Structure formats: structure tokens, C-alpha cells
Amino acid sequence: MLATRGLTWRIGEVAIVDTVYLDLAPGEFLGVIGPNGAGKTSLFNLITGLRRATQGRITLDGRDIGSLPPHRRARLGLGRTFQASSVFGSLSVRENVRLAVQAYRGGSMKLWRRAGADREVAAAADTALERVGLAHRGTALAGTLAHGEKRKLEIALLLAGEPRVMLLDEPMAGVSAEDVPELVRVIRSLTGDGGRSVLMVEHHMDVILELADRIAVMHHGALLACDTPETVMANPTVQEAYLGESL
Ligand SMILES: Nc1ncnc2c1ncn2[C@@H]1O[C@H](COP(=O)(O)OP(=O)(O)OP(=O)(O)O)[C@@H](O)[C@H]1O
Known part of the structure; x- marks a missing residue:
């Protein structure tokens, strides 16, 4: 579904991301x-x-998306959790999600000429809130x-x-x-x-171990290992990379 091939990002001589090959299958949690x-x-x-690779490729369903701007990648189905700053604290939880649904669907002008479009947006927002268990907080101010x-609200905004x-960063x-x-x-x-896939960065190892089908380990920009949790945890190179830090 999502694949990176030799993905590299250099700043000067330093490779911040170094020749990363990753594959994310449909429905997989990595x-x-x-x-x-x-x-x-x-x-x-x-x-x-958000950043342009200096080398390598990124494909989504086989299509090279490496030169597309973030909003085009989002349109193709690549979503990242909104940062907290994109939540409007003085609006209700439900309004926030409605705005996100509108922003997503607004690209299709046809929708706005149709009767009942508002209702559809509201229904989609409510579905997203239910999915994350926030339906009962719909009228609360997001702040x-x-x-x-x-x-949870950030995930609802993403679902919109x-x-x-889905890329979840901590x-x-x-x-x-x-x-x-x-x-x-x-x-x-x-x-x-629907075969939705998740790529999640998380420092809580217990959470990673509970959720991930496979774990990718990065060290100095490179991919040290990418395998099942059991295999990764037993890998001596991984343990070495974490010396001095809790795994
Ligand atoms: N725009 C930039 N200019 C210079 N150095 C950068 C830039 N962005 C990231 N770096 C450096 O690249 C390295 C990797 O940073 P990054 O934030 O991707 O790591 P991370 O694994 O997400 O770390 P953390 O777990 O602490 O969030 C760091 O040494 C960081 O200082």
C-alpha cells in the first residue's frame, strides 16, 4: 500500500533519514x-x-507521490494526526470535526449544490466522534x-x-x-x-507491543530492523542501539 524505497533526507553531509526501505500492507499496523x-x-x-526527500521514492498503491505537496497526498488517502494547534479551542468538539469534514469535502463543489449537504457533513462528523468515543462530548468546547x-479529537479530525x-506521531x-x-x-x-493501515511513532513500548503487527526500529536515520515484535525485541543490534535508554 505505502512503500518507501531508499528514502533519504540529507542536511548538508548528515543523513537525517538514511536509505529507508519500508512496506506497509493494507490493514497493517506498523x-x-x-x-x-x-x-x-x-x-x-x-x-x-512536509519535507522533500533528497533521494529515494515513496509510493502509495504503486503511484509515486514523492513530488506531490502534502494536500495532494492527503487527497490520495494519506492522513496524519492534526497537531493540537489545529484544534479551535473556542469551538465545540462537534464544530471542529464538522469543519474538518467540510474542508475535506469542500473540494467537491457538486456536494454544495446538493440539498442535504449540511446534514451529510453533520452525520459524517458524528460518525467520526462515535468512532473515537467522543460523541457524548460533542457540545463541549474543544479547549x-x-x-x-x-x-481522540485529533483522531476524529483525521478520520474526517x-x-x-494513517500516520500517528506519539x-x-x-x-x-x-x-x-x-x-x-x-x-x-x-x-x-476497510483495510486501513496505521504507521505509528510511539515511545511507550507497552503500547507499541500491544498494537503493532510489526515494528520498525530507526537509529541514526537508518532502519535497523523491521519485523514482528518478538523478533525485534530479541534482536541484539536493537538492544545495543537502545543502551542507556529504556526499551
Ligand atoms: N530541520 C532540521 N534541521 C536540522 N536538523 C534537523 C532538522 N529536523 C530534524 N533535525 C535533526 O534530525 C535528527 C532527527 O530528528 P527527528 O525529530 O526526526 O528524530 P525523532 O526520532 O523523531 O526524535 P524524537 O524521538 O526525539 O522525537 C535530530 O538530530 C534533529 O536534531
């Missing part, structure tokens, strides 16, 4: 781990188009949500764009320990239908 500064976020930036709820490949960041299991449940459900 966890990305690595010590601080390993290049995980940079890899996401290359895949979503008043707890961390765990904000993460109907992505087939979805557990700032989430309190008691909210983690519920968020894990929501994230697990993302791959459940």
Missing part, C-alpha cells in the same frame, strides 16, 4: 520506534510531504478537553479526511496513565475496517 533523534518524525515529514480527549493510511504524549487503555482501544479500532 510501529516505529527508535532512540531520541533517530529520525522518526523526519521520516513522517518525508512521507506526508476544555482533557489530554486524552484531545488526542477518510484516510486509508498519540500517547501527555496522556495520563489511566487514559492510555481507552486510547489504545480507539487506535486499535482504526485498522479494523
Whole structure:
């Protein structure tokens, strides 16, 4: 579904992302781990188009998307979690998701000439909120949500764009320990239908181990290993890369 071939991003002489070959199958959940500064976020930036690779290819369903700007990649089904800054704190949770649905569907002018378009947008927003377990918080101001709820809202905003490949960058960041299991449940459900795939960077190893079908390990920009959780955890090179850090 999504593939990178020799993907490289250099700044001067330094390879921040170094010759990465990755394959993400339909419906697959791939966890990305690595010590601080390993290049995980940079890899996401290359895949979503925020940064342009200096070498290598990125394909989605066999199509080379490496030269497309981020919004074109998003249209093709590549979605990344919105940063918290893109949430309008003074609007309700439901309004935020409606705006995201509108932004996504607004490209199709035909929709706006049709009667009932508003209702369709509202229904899609409500479905996204239900998917993440936030339906009961629809009227709350987004700015008043707890961390765990904000993460769910960010996932709902992402779902509004109907992505087939979802990139989640540290979805557990700032989430309190008691909210983690519920968020894990929501994230697990993302791959459940329609063969949607997830690529997730996460520092919480227990969360990665619970969710990932395979784990990709990055170190100094390169891919050290990419295999089942059991094989990766038993890999001595991986353990060495993490010396001094908790795995
Ligand atoms: N625009 C940039 N200019 C210079 N160096 C950069 C730039 N972006 C990233 N880097 C460097 O590239 C390396 C990888 O950064 P990146 O944020 O991708 O790592 P990461 O694995 O996501 O780290 P963390 O787990 O700490 O979030 C770091 O050493 C970082 O300082």
C-alpha cells in the first residue's frame, strides 16, 4: 500500500533519514520506534510531504507521490494526526470535526449544490466522534478537553479526511496513565475496517507491543530492523542501539 524505497533526507553531509526501505500492507499496523533523534518524525515529514526527500521514492498503491505537496497526498488517502494547534479551542468538539469534514469535502463543489449537504457533513462528523468515543462530548468546547480527549479529537479530525493510511506521531504524549487503555482501544479500532493501515511513532513500548503487527526500529536515520515484535525485541543490534535508554 505505502512503500518507501531508499528514502533519504540529507542536511548538508548528515543523513537525517538514511536509505529507508519500508512496506506497509493494507490493514497493517506498523510501529516505529527508535532512540531520541533517530529520525522518526523526519521520516513522517518525508512521507506526508512536509519535507522533500533528497533521494529515494515513496509510493502509495504503486503511484509515486514523492513530488506531490502534502494536500495532494492527503487527497490520495494519506492522513496524519492534526497537531493540537489545529484544534479551535473556542469551538465545540462537534464544530471542529464538522469543519474538518467540510474542508475535506469542500473540494467537491457538486456536494454544495446538493440539498442535504449540511446534514451529510453533520452525520459524517458524528460518525467520526462515535468512532473515537467522543460523541457524548460533542457540545463541549474543544479547549476544555482533557489530554486524552484531545488526542481522540485529533483522531476524529483525521478520520474526517477518510484516510486509508494513517500516520500517528506519539498519540500517547501527555496522556495520563489511566487514559492510555481507552486510547489504545480507539487506535486499535482504526485498522479494523476497510483495510486501513496505521504507521505509528510511539515511545511507550507497552503500547507499541500491544498494537503493532510489526515494528520498525530507526537509529541514526537508518532502519535497523523491521519485523514482528518478538523478533525485534530479541534482536541484539536493537538492544545495543537502545543502551542507556529504556526499551
Ligand atoms: N530541520 C532540521 N534541521 C536540522 N536538523 C534537523 C532538522 N529536523 C530534524 N533535525 C535533526 O534530525 C535528527 C532527527 O530528528 P527527528 O525529530 O526526526 O528524530 P525523532 O526520532 O523523531 O526524535 P524524537 O524521538 O526525539 O522525537 C535530530 O538530530 C534533529 O536534531
